[in-house]
Amino acid sequence: MRLLLVEDTVELADSLCAVLKDGGYAVDWRADGRDALILGEQEPYDLCILDLGLPGMDGLEILTRWRAAGVALPVLILTARSNWSERVEGLRAGADDYLVKPFHSEELLLRVQALLRRSHGRQPQALLQAGGLALDESKQQVSGAGLDAVQLSATEFKLLRYFMLHTGQLLSKTRLAEHLYEYESERDSNVIEVQINHLRQKVGRESIQTRRGQGYIFSGRAQ
Template identity: 75%
Template sequence: MRLLLLEDNVSLADSLCALFKEAGYVVDWRADGRDGQHLGEQEPYDLVVLDLGLPGRSGLDILRNWRAAGIDVPVLILTARGSWSERVEGLKAGADDYLGKPFHHEELLLRVQALLRRSHGRDPQPWLEAGGLRLDEQRQQVSGPGFEDIALSASEFKLLRYLMLHAGKVLSKSRLSDHLYDYEADRDSNVIEVQINHLRRKLGRDAIATRRGQGYVFVGLEP
């Protein structure tokens, strides 16, 4: 899952980038509001963490412009502005959630997880379930019929989470690359194929189907 972080406090942004990456998210960070708005218009993000007090263009203006343009990416406002009126303005502008500074990292991760689940029609429970498999996002382990708690590498975890959130849908290599690599990454579609094969060895070959010329479909393993 790919996140856009718009935050002008460099030390906070560094810590949040490290936090999100450890949790299996890919993060692009921008400190200037104009750059952030442009990137949000050009790239297919799964969620945006947005500060209101950005230089160049305010967070509220960015959000209003995105919504006016039909960009419906989930947005979590993260700001030191704590008055109820500012919270209301953020929600009216189209924010999906609001978290004031200071905050606990665990709460931020849980709110991000819940927003991502809801945006894909899933219940915000502690694990992700699809196709008979259960993915523990905190421990980055998967369980299923006949096996428990298989550890996943960071790349395997990111790929499996995205596949499970889109269970039954054909996902092209280019779409997977767009959501599993950051803006600066050198995207090699062969890496996706390698990671698919790694997951098949751990889960069984039938868990992920290939659609020739189209991509991959997460089928899962029903008991």
């Protein structure tokens, strides 16, 4: 899953990037509101963590413009403004959740996780479940019927989480790359193919079908 982090305090942004990447997310960081506005309209992000007090353009204006343009990107507002009226203003502008600084990194990860699941029509549960598999996002382990808990590599975890949130959908290599790598990262479709084969060895070859020339479909583990 690929996130846009918009935060102008460098020290905090560095810390958040580290926390989010450890959680298995690809993160693009921008400090200027004008840059964030454009990226949010052009790039296929899964979620945005948006500060309100930004140089160039205030976070509330960014959010208002996105919603007016039909950008449905889930947005978690992150701010030091604790006044309840300002929180209400943000929610009315189209924010999906609100987190006031200071906060614990674990709470941020859980809120991000909940928003992503909600945006894909999933109920909040301890484990992400789909296709006969259960994914523990905190431990990056997968289990299922006839499958004891298996540890996943960082890339395998990212792939499986995206597949499980898009069960039954045809996903091209290009789409997978857009959601697994940062903006400036080199996106090698051959690497994705190799990692999918590794993933199949762990959760069952039948769980991910190949549509030649089109992409992949996650159908889950055979019961």
